[in-house]
Amino acid sequence: MKLDSKIPGGPIAQKWETYRSEMKLVNPANKRKFNVIVVGTGLAGASAAASMAELGYNVQSFCIQDSPRRAHSIAAQGGINAAKNYANDGDSVWRLFYDTVKGGDFRAREANVYRLAELSTSIIDQCVAQGVPFAREYSGELANRSFGGAQVSRTFYARGQTGQQLLLGAYSALMRQVDTGKVKLYERREMLDLVLVDGKARGIIARNLVTGALERYAADAVVLATGGYGRVYFLSTNAFNSNATASWRCYKRGAAFANPCFTQIHPTCIPVAGDHQSKLTLMSESLRNDGRVWVPLKKEDCKKDPSSIAEADRDYYLERRYPSFGNLVPRDVASRAAKAVCDEGRGVGPSGLAVYLDFRDAIKRDGRQVVSEKYGNLFEMYEHITGESPFETPMRIFPAIHYTMGGLWVDYNLMSNIPGLHVLGEANFSDHGANRLGASALMQGLADGYFVIPYTIGNYFASYPLPKVSVDHPEFAMAEAQSRDQISRLARVGANGKTTVMEYYRQLGLIMWEHVGMARNQSGLKKAISQIQQLKQEYWENVKIPTETETHNKNLEVALRVADFMELGELMATDALERNESCGGHFREESQTPEGEAKRDDQNFAHVAAWEYKGEGQKPALHKEPLQFENVHLAQRSYK
Amino acid sequence: MSKDLRNYKLVIWRQASPQEKGGFEQYQVDGISPDTSFLEMLDILNDRLIKQNIRPIEFDSDCREGICGACGCLVNGQAHGPRQKATTCQIYMRSFENGDTITVEPWRAKAFPVIRDLVVDRSSFDRIISAGGYISVKSAKHADANAMLIPKPDADQAFDYATCIGCGACVAACPNASASLFTGAKISQFTLMPQGRVEREKRVERMVDQMDREGFGGCTNIGECEASCPKGISISAIATMKAEYLKAALSGRTESNASDGAM
Known part of the structure; x- marks a missing residue:
């Protein structure tokens, strides 16, 4: 496998502009001859489908939900970064680029990140033109805030529902193209396979989730925008249906999977309340601006009413360990610190897996009114879920899986190593390195969809001969038969199995969280690999599912996804084992400073780890794409 | 626990x-x-x-x-x-x-x-949006976002309407099974913003017509929709929609007008 990142030459600030002018174009009259499949309708997928249709390509758009408007981008709360420098506080494209490379702990490609920072300003203009109701000042200008520890105010937002508003903007652009007839929408469809003809991506097999029928779709290129794989942990802030199946099936068809072990854990989520729980709810990071994080100094105080614990018996561990950043340390640092105190037995709440986020001092200082204006809606949300008011008693929070930086490997054109297969948004690996900064996910999804793929797809069409392919091609029949076999096998096992999909899914989640979660070590990772292999074997012999395959059957859908999650989980552990350094969200206990901080190993690991599928039961092959840092100098992150 | x-x-x-x-x-x-x-x-x-x-x-x-x-x-x-x-x-x-x-x-x-069972087909909502719930701009270079000033109260109110999640509770709660709150919310959002006013007549006409074609009932001001809306969207959206529809009909700028009734 050859991994050519295709990064254009020239100084970093001119790469994209020069490349854009040099890319091949498709004649406007010829664009209607090209068909593109776009899988997923989140920020990346909807914006890509709409933008390509506007150019004149015929787009087929697929989503697993009943409407494209429900993709999980909708749940993003905080905001979207853009280097507009409206706040006049010294922001610039360069600074956003620098922050993103550094925040990603030097494991992203400089050229991709620079382009992202450059495009960020156009995204805001685009969204405003679409009628996205961003927050505004009394002057009528757009409001900005600082977010996730950034030293400048570059985050645009729409109250706590920025993802929703941006997605509805992209969705409306998509629906406009549905009206013009340039986009054909396929809802309640799940991509089960990628079809290759002569080594190029030429179509997909999708399952109609209402009728259960397997359907074939052919095109000249396939664009995957199917999101991340956080649900491999079962419990996460991701939506219930978010899954990795589309990406995973592409991997099995030869697409390289890059940095699968790079996962992000968000420090401020509502802790797990019991075995019934199906998802974790994120509480905005902004709470750490005024809330103080603590646990009792003494284990024996952990079960006491927090208000009865004296000041001297409280350990404000973030303020103690990181005096200059305090409660505002980055997500990975805050998460690990919470795990450390819980591991010492000083966690609070019924499970002992939680820390306090206390607003007592903020209420005393600013008054209940002020605190309520800032955080009222979050406090309300917390109270609805837990039954406790943060005005009366400290919140309990714990880290949860939130985002995955790894994904399918792509080059500068956002094309995978399979010609014609393009991957956008969270589904690719490209821009966030080992740790994503707050308010950067929305930026990347929209940059990829509105402003990168519309250019690079044309370059692809103009560069390769693409003879017409129809769904009658034998490759389609073969791929369809494989999907059908897998479904019937599962249904056969499911008829007499004993353990339900959800029971297996929870077990997988526990293994992943325990060994491939916030802190990882060699023996744990090895254990995870063997436990997952065992679980997988058992799954295929004993899973219990409702066996109707030709109808709406949610359990069967989930069963197929869980089968893929097990395999992906194993690859994540394999990648984590191979990467014997700590960087960003990946913390290897073997690689830390005497104070317990993450220690990167640039000598041995300044590369992208791209894995190639080698067949069932075979160890995947590791390919390394070296990373060069010519503009931002390698430095250890410090928040002390 | x-x-x-x-x-x-x-x-x-x-x-x-x-x-x-x-x-x-x-x-x-x-x-x-x-x-x-x-x-x-x-x-x-x-x-x-x-x-x-x-x-x-x-x-x-x-x-x-x-x-x-x-x-x-x-x-x-x-x-x-x-x-x-x-x-x-x-x-x-x-x-x-x-x-x-x-x-x-x-x-x-x-x-x-x-x-x-409890799964229903709500694609009629998508078709209503497809009929006009958008601003017809392309993905392209646009004027700087701050070149257009929008009064904060208008932006805030537009946001309130834009928070609709398209769940369908308003239809389910309405004795007439009307989709007026859903449709009105999108129309109201765009009416409050300068970007949205360019196509207001065509938008309201097409969205309302689509709503009727889908088989939703008419609004008789019962108010169950507002009471059941998980996002608390105000029924004033429906008043705006009705007013916009009337204004559009009188404006001579609707699509049916322009294409001489061909729609």
Whole structure:
């Protein structure tokens, strides 16, 4: 496998502009001859489908939900970064680029990140033109805030529902193209396979989730925008249906999977309340601006009413360990610190897996009114879920899986190593390195969809001969038969199995969280690999599912996804084992400073780890794409 | 975590397919913690049904935090259940007493045909948006975002209308099964913003016409929609929509006018 990142030459600030002018174009009259499949309708997928249709390509758009408007981008709360420098506080494209490379702990490609920072300003203009109701000042200008520890105010937002508003903007652009007839929408469809003809991506097999029928779709290129794989942990802030199946099936068809072990854990989520729980709810990071994080100094105080614990018996561990950043340390640092105190037995709440986020001092200082204006809606949300008011008693929070930086490997054109297969948004690996900064996910999804793929797809069409392919091609029949076999096998096992999909899914989640979660070590990772292999074997012999395959059957859908999650989980552990350094969200206990901080190993690991599928039961092959840092100098992150 | 586990009797609408006749079935669900969400309670019931070889209850849900709009059913006759300004996934079992009987039905509306059990087809909403719920700009270089000033009160109000999650509770709660709150919210959002005013006449005409074509009923100012809306969208959206529709008809700038009635 050859991994050519295709990064254009020239100084970093001119790469994209020069490349854009040099890319091949498709004649406007010829664009209607090209068909593109776009899988997923989140920020990346909807914006890509709409933008390509506007150019004149015929787009087929697929989503697993009943409407494209429900993709999980909708749940993003905080905001979207853009280097507009409206706040006049010294922001610039360069600074956003620098922050993103550094925040990603030097494991992203400089050229991709620079382009992202450059495009960020156009995204805001685009969204405003679409009628996205961003927050505004009394002057009528757009409001900005600082977010996730950034030293400048570059985050645009729409109250706590920025993802929703941006997605509805992209969705409306998509629906406009549905009206013009340039986009054909396929809802309640799940991509089960990628079809290759002569080594190029030429179509997909999708399952109609209402009728259960397997359907074939052919095109000249396939664009995957199917999101991340956080649900491999079962419990996460991701939506219930978010899954990795589309990406995973592409991997099995030869697409390289890059940095699968790079996962992000968000420090401020509502802790797990019991075995019934199906998802974790994120509480905005902004709470750490005024809330103080603590646990009792003494284990024996952990079960006491927090208000009865004296000041001297409280350990404000973030303020103690990181005096200059305090409660505002980055997500990975805050998460690990919470795990450390819980591991010492000083966690609070019924499970002992939680820390306090206390607003007592903020209420005393600013008054209940002020605190309520800032955080009222979050406090309300917390109270609805837990039954406790943060005005009366400290919140309990714990880290949860939130985002995955790894994904399918792509080059500068956002094309995978399979010609014609393009991957956008969270589904690719490209821009966030080992740790994503707050308010950067929305930026990347929209940059990829509105402003990168519309250019690079044309370059692809103009560069390769693409003879017409129809769904009658034998490759389609073969791929369809494989999907059908897998479904019937599962249904056969499911008829007499004993353990339900959800029971297996929870077990997988526990293994992943325990060994491939916030802190990882060699023996744990090895254990995870063997436990997952065992679980997988058992799954295929004993899973219990409702066996109707030709109808709406949610359990069967989930069963197929869980089968893929097990395999992906194993690859994540394999990648984590191979990467014997700590960087960003990946913390290897073997690689830390005497104070317990993450220690990167640039000598041995300044590369992208791209894995190639080698067949069932075979160890995947590791390919390394070296990373060069010519503009931002390698430095250890410090928040002390 | 409270340890007082509770028992419920569920009366749930079962319908295997759009063609088949549906009916209510009863299920006893015991040992439920009050911290369980309503949908998690259904998850638990489903796992138990699957083990007894009984077909599980099909229902839509995704984000499980009240923002995607996928979930929704009538719980004891109320759209999304007993709590105001909440989706079904945001209902917790502590809202019910131990021993309660809970009736669960799908959204009932001609324009939302049942697919299976509690799953309904809401693609009519997408078609209404497709008819005009957008601003016709391309993905391209636009004027700097701050070149257009929008008064904060207008932006705030536009946002309030834009928070619609497209769940369909307004239709389910309305005795006429009208989609006026849904359609009106999108029209109101764009009416409040300068970008949206360019195409206002064409938009309102096309969206309202599509709404009628889908088989939604008319609005007779009952107000159940506002009361059941999980996002608290104001019924004033409907007044705006009606006013816009009238103004558009009189403006001579609608599509039917321009194309001489060809629409």
